[in-house]
Amino acid sequence: MIDYHVHTSLCNHATGSMEQYVRAAITKGLTTICFLDHLTFQEVGRYNAMFPWEVPMYVNAARRLDRQYRDQISVRVGLEIDFSPAHVDRCREVVNAFDLDVVGSSVHFLDGEDVVTRQSAWGCGERNADEIYAKYLDVMESMLDYDYFDVVCHFDLPKKYSRHPSAFAVDGFLNLLEKIGAKNLAVELNTSGLSYPVREAFPSPPLLDRCAQLRIPVVTGSDAHSPETVGRDFDKARDLLKEAGYRYLTGFSHRQRESVAL
Numbered sequence: 001m002i003d004y005h006v007h008t009s010l011c012n013h014a015t016g017s018m019e020q021y022v023r024a025a026i027t028k029g030l031t032t033i034c035f036l037d038h039l040t041f042q043e044v045g046r047y048n049a050m051f052p053w054e055v056p057m058y059v060n061a062a063r064r065l066d067r068q069y070r071d072q073i074s075v076r077v078g079l080e081i082d083f084s085p086a087h088v089d090r091c092r093e094v095v096n097a098f099d100l101d102v103v104g105s106s107v108h109f110l111d112g113e114d115v116v117t118r119q120s121a122w123g124c125g126e127r128n129a130d131e132i133y134a135k136y137l138d139v140m141e142s143m144l145d146y147d148y149f150d151v152v153c154h155f156d157l158p159k160k161y162s163r164h165p166s167a168f169a170v171d172g173f174l175n176l177l178e179k180i181g182a183k184n185l186a187v188e189l190n191t192s193g194l195s196y197p198v199r200e201a202f203p204s205p206p207l208l209d210r211c212a213q214l215r216i217p218v219v220t221g222s223d224a225h226s227p228e229t230v231g232r233d234f235d236k237a238r239d240l241l242k243e244a245g246y247r248y249l250t251g252f253s254h255r256q257r258e259s260v261a262l
């Protein structure tokens, strides 16, 4: 299996050295690990992400580890970029300036409100679910108008604290998948959801089924913020993918796709 979503301490909310992540992946029998640490240009998330000037050091560290552990595992490197319409030009600049293997894009903030932490109003169980989902779908939809990225990360993230999308929001997600399929982008099967209150991977099994019908490539990611969580619940991920009809996973090298047997 391959883990294309692990963080580093550069984002200020993950623990362990990059080498510890690589060693954990080897212990778990993974064939590829890809760092996909946070980069954001939004004020609200600035301190929970690396700074743009840290990107070269981060890329070099991953390349060094790839050479060092070449006989045991492939080490790749990419970025998880927070989508913000106001900063798309800067995203493009960073993406084009470095030799990255993959670029993921995600939405954690809605009008400056973090919907991912327990401390947020949404995380505390406040706010109207349909309103939050409508906003999230709207931002995701506009993200899909741009082309600086290869993978859509944790597709149905707002359900993290167990507030599932209503039928209206599920329709919205299905529409987004059509657009993702038409744009030939990949979707991430992110297993971190299995450890959150929702106890379900991102995307949900019905949405993953739709990905398979639309032949959308899927890449697996643990979203590990500590070495112990690298490759977490990947046995379940394999089952989910097989049930949806997948026979191959998708990896990335220098932003070119490659197939990996499941």
Ligand SMILES: [Zn+2]
Binding pocket: 007, 011, 013, 038, 225
């Ligand atoms: Zn994070």
Ligand SMILES: [Zn+2]
Binding pocket: 080, 106, 108, 153, 154
């Ligand atoms: Zn994320």
